[in-house]
Amino acid sequence: xxxxxxxxxxxxxxxxxxFAQDYSFEDFIxxxxxxxxxxxxxxxxxxxxxxxxxxxxxxxxxxxxxxxIYPNTQQSEFDETTNRYHWWYLQTVYAGQYTYQHIFYxxxxxxxxxxxxxxxxxxxxxxxxxxxxxxxxxETAVGIDDLPVPVINPLRKLIxxxxxxxxxxxxxxxxxxxxxxxxxxxxxxxYNNNPYRNSDIR
Numbered sequence: 459x460x461x462x463x464x465x466x467x468x469x470x471x472x473x474x475x476x477f478a479q480d481y482s483f484e485d486f487i488x489x490x491x492x493x494x495x496x497x498x499x500x501x502x503x504x505x506x507x508x509x510x511x512x513x514x515x516x517x518x519x520x521x522x523x524x525x526x527i528y529p530n531t532q533q534s535e536f537d538e539t540t541n542r543y544h545w546w547y548l549q550t551v552y553a554g555q556y557t558y559q560h561i562f563y564x565x566x567x568x569x570x571x572x573x574x575x576x577x578x579x580x581x582x583x584x585x586x587x588x589x590x591x592x593x594x595x596x597e598t599a600v601g602i603d604d605l606p607v608p609v610i611n612p613l614r615k616l617i618x619x620x621x622x623x624x625x626x627x628x629x630x631x632x633x634x635x636x637x638x639x640x641x642x643x644x645x646x647x648x649y650n651n652n653p654y655r656n657s658d659i660r
Contacts, residue, residue: 481509481568483536486510486543490573490594491649494520497588506631508538508594510534521563525549540581541565563592571596572635594650595635614640 486576487510506520520526523545525531531548542562548643549559563575564585577590619629620637627636638646 481536481541481565482505482538483513483514485568486534486536486573487512489597491597492573492592492594492635494522494590494592496577503633506592506594513524523547525559536565542578542581543575563590571598593635611640611642611644614642614644617641 479519490506490508490510492506492508493503494506500573504520504522506518506522508516509516510516514535515530516523516532516534523532525547527550528548532545533547534543534545536543542564545561546558548556550557560579562577562579562581564578564587565573566576566587566640567574573592573594573596575592576585576587578585616629619627619631620639621627621634627634629636629638633649635647635649638648641645
């Protein structure tokens with residue numbers, strides 16, 4: 459009888475717990491490059507460079523998360539319990555009252571210095587990528603002179619390009635993270651600022 463009652467309670471009250479990830483604010487500190495996009499609010503897909511400091515102060519180049527009236531009031535933090543990154547800045551001051559703009563994005567992917575977040579202001583069970591998506595790749599802290607020189611076959615040919623969801627993409631797409639597959643079996647993932655020429659593709 460107890461087992462039946464427990465199963466009944468599970469069916470009536472399903473688990474809706476948000477499982478926190480193993481990230482902390484320190485994981486987001488640094489310089490990131492990518493884009494911010496939305497299919498809502500008029501639609502946009504703008505390049506973004508985001509710099510997050512140790513004290514939570516941030517700057518970003520798209521302007522979508524930046525103050526327009528009161529500069530240098532922006533701050534940020536990561537909430538481990540909701541898995542959301544929070545940006546805020548001073549928006550208006552009226553009759554001595556301070557009003558802040560708050561923006562929340564949920565982390566949906568974070569591996570190998572690649573970060574994807576979807577808009578989720580109200581901490582809904584599912585975030586809203588159509589309302590907002592941020593896709594970023596962290597700049598390496600290693601100096602260029604310290605990086606090992608990769609051995610690259612100069613005769614290799616580009617076969618295909620894919621986005622991070624595995625869908626085939628136009629290799630000339632600028633402002634996107636793409637994975638390039640070559641005929642020698644090598645693959646290369648990078649943020650594409652310099653599109654390939656058509657002559658590079660077989």
